[in-house]
Structures are given as C-alpha cells and as structure tokens.
Amino acid sequence: QACKGIYDRAIFRKLELVCDDCYNLYRKPKVATTCRDNCFAHSTFKYCVVNLGLDLELFTYLSDMIRG
Numbered sequence: 001q002a003c004k005g006i007y008d009r010a011i012f013r014k015l016e017l018v019c020d021d022c023y024n025l026y027r028k029p030k031v032a033t034t035c036r037d038n039c040f041a042h043s044t045f046k047y048c049v050v051n052l053g054l055d056l057e058l059f060t061y062l063s064d065m066i067r068g
Helices: 009-026 029-040 043-051 056-067
Strands: none
Touching: 009 029, 009 043, 009 056, 029 043, 029 056, 043 056
C-alpha cells in the first residue's frame, strides 16, 4: 500500500530513520524492508519503535498521517 495521506518530507524522514536505526540495531535485511511495508503499518515498524525506546503513540500517529 502506498502512502496516500499528507506528504511531509520531515515526517517521512522520521519514519525512515526508525527503520534505518532498527536495521542498524539488528543487522537483518528483512527488518529494513518489513518495517516500511504498507507505508509503515507493519507490526515490525511498531516493534522497532518500541525497541528503539521511542514514543509509540507519536510514531503511530505520524505513520497514520502519511497513510491517509
């Protein structure tokens, strides 16, 4: 599923950084790809947010915004 909500480069970059940092933490290519699946709606994205010690509510809200 493509991101069909608002396009905000800063928000998109924050979400991308979650996936990049998660990949750097676990070094598994599958983490990097599934994290971005369905415009950051995959459970791996939430897993990454939690394991990076980030605010799950905030990042869920941001991913909802860009999904529309």
